[in-house]
Amino acid sequence: MDIPITDQLDIQGAEILGQKVMEFCHLLRAKGLEVTASRIIDTFRALKAINVFKRDDFYTALEANLISRAADRELFYGLFQPFWSGLSEVMISASCLSGWESESRLPSHSLDTSRFQLEPDETETPQCVAMYSPAEVLSRKDFGKMSETELAQVQRLIASMARQMATALSRRKKAREKSYVIDQGRTMRRSLRYGGEVMELKRRGPKVGKTKMVLLCDISGSMDVYTKFLLQLLYGVQNGLRGVETLVFSTRLTRVTSLLRRRHINAALALISETVQDWSGGTKIGPCIREFNDIMAPHMVTSKTVVVMISDGWDTGDTSILDAEMARLRARSSRIVWLNPLLGNPDYQPLCKGMHTALPYIHDFMPVHNAESLRQFGKLVARVA
Template identity: 40%
Template sequence: MLRALGIEVTPTQMVDLVDSLHFVDIRSRRDFKHSARAVLVNQREQIPLFDEAFDLFWQARSEGELLELDLGTLLQKHQQQEMELYRRNPSAGESQNDSQETEEERLLTYSDRELLRQKDFARLDDAELVTVQRMMQGIQWQLEPRRTRRHVRARQGQLIDLRRTMRQTLRHGGEVMQFTYRERKTKRRPVVLICDISGSMERYSRVLLQFIYIVTSRLDRVESFVFSTRLTRITRQLQRRNIDDALREASAVVHDWAGGTRIGEAIRTFNYDWARRVLNQGAVVMIISDGWDRGDVQLLGREMDRLHRSCHRLIWLNPLLGAEDYQPLVRGIQAALPHIDDFLPVHNLASLEQLAAILQKDNR
């Protein structure tokens, strides 16, 4: 279809398009459209033609002649628009007000996106940070639900509901007409995020707080905390609809940004003041920290052990773990490692995608 409109599409681009679909929600027409456009369109002036062709394709016409007719009409329309533009301003094709170029017209190729997926958060410039934040929105956050002890009706399955089957049998004169089934009821697990915002984490704090905001907006039951020398709950602040407003309000209630690090004291505060309220029903807890701790590491070990026994799954996310030569030598990490279920990197978009995949498959 695109070739018929004069947009050259190579086999390599088709392979890249298929690969790119692993990183977007294909149920979202907007995300799919932007991904396809970034891979298949090489010239800015082809963007309007691609957009209209995309919309035409997804109208799902039942007859091929109608689609062919619309393609011809569409191509003729754009040729007329180009001629009219040239007639009014012969130099428009060269300049065309680049200063008024919209964000959506600033195309990122698939290779550009792949580079951003792999680039360390600490090395992003302001423009890249905005793009990464937009790409971060496409990650699907969904936890494996927990099974409760209660049972509910099921259309089919391996567990026969004997009571309901017998009642139906009695209503039919003692003849078994149909088996009824039941299955264990499932509920979504709560999530607790505890993020280190001390001085050693300053390079990562901004983008990781955006990650926490996105997780909070996608999942139902999320509690969020930050710490440096003390623990602060920011759950309510992150419930604002606008991310900038949410982060601004969170910053206003935190008084120890980029300070020292007291991980053990922060975890102890959580265990004593918050654990009973937020760790019910098999919560998943994620601690985000590089492990640099100026406090009592023995206290950290004890409190991590207590936290591990109180939750369903304890995950430690370390931005330094993305380095090839990283070794867990700092005292804080050594004290925590015996008590965690997963030790994962959180330094770029690819590591967040890995985390999302792990959370969807709970093997514990």
């Protein structure tokens, strides 16, 4: 059954969520779990009483209403994680995106359980809408060609991406009482309190990774067309993650971390425009990185730091300096990610001397010209955090 999506903000988000829950119920039934129509109705009733934006509450509501046997919990957990953490393949409009970020409860009228059917339509192509991954806003349009209104929509995507990077799960484990993985070591040690009898089960799960990042952004004249977007990107990442340092460069290097820490982006941009004096100038990437390596990197960069360079690679300085300083930076950091807005052009070749010199030291060379490329960058950072 194709669930219609209305133009109203709250209804639209609820319809997408309802469709996704129905798909998940079909998946559980296909795997042998006893998911009846009454349990699905109870699930939708539960969703009206919780904040669906809190993942733990959402998981608990689905598990409590769809699972009746303790033996099914492990299977349910194994199906829930990949299903609700997948990539979005459905374009979600900007109005819907702002609704997801409002952190408000869905209104009771938006979850009408009578509108959902239990049996899937065999002629319908299933759609995957991930509620906990970055949403696409204007997926293919180049940032340099966007209007002010469209760039404001992209700002919401950047905020959403930053939140996901800030809560990315690490491969390392820590004690988590709500996890379903038993920590055998801690369980046995705790049993010593009871004469060797296992009275308490201790559990562990993935810990939230702490992304340590340094952003170095080119603000020279060749990057002018992307300036508005890049400032939004810097602001969103700086205020969405902890432990981020932000610097801009053209012919000289300027630290803008403290300037970006403002409640409103317009206030931050006004401070930056007053402080940074070399907007739209020439580009001396090598000397700027050398200044960073000599003065700031010892305090900002460790073996766990991801360094993100945002530049088109056009350099008017000595490439031998750039070569030496990129080697120093790579040796000090965990990973170097270079975001080049020109890379989105299918005919682009990194032939300019600055880009050609830096390439051997880069771990990830990625475009950053539209929402899709921005989403790919967010996935990368969340994965390597």
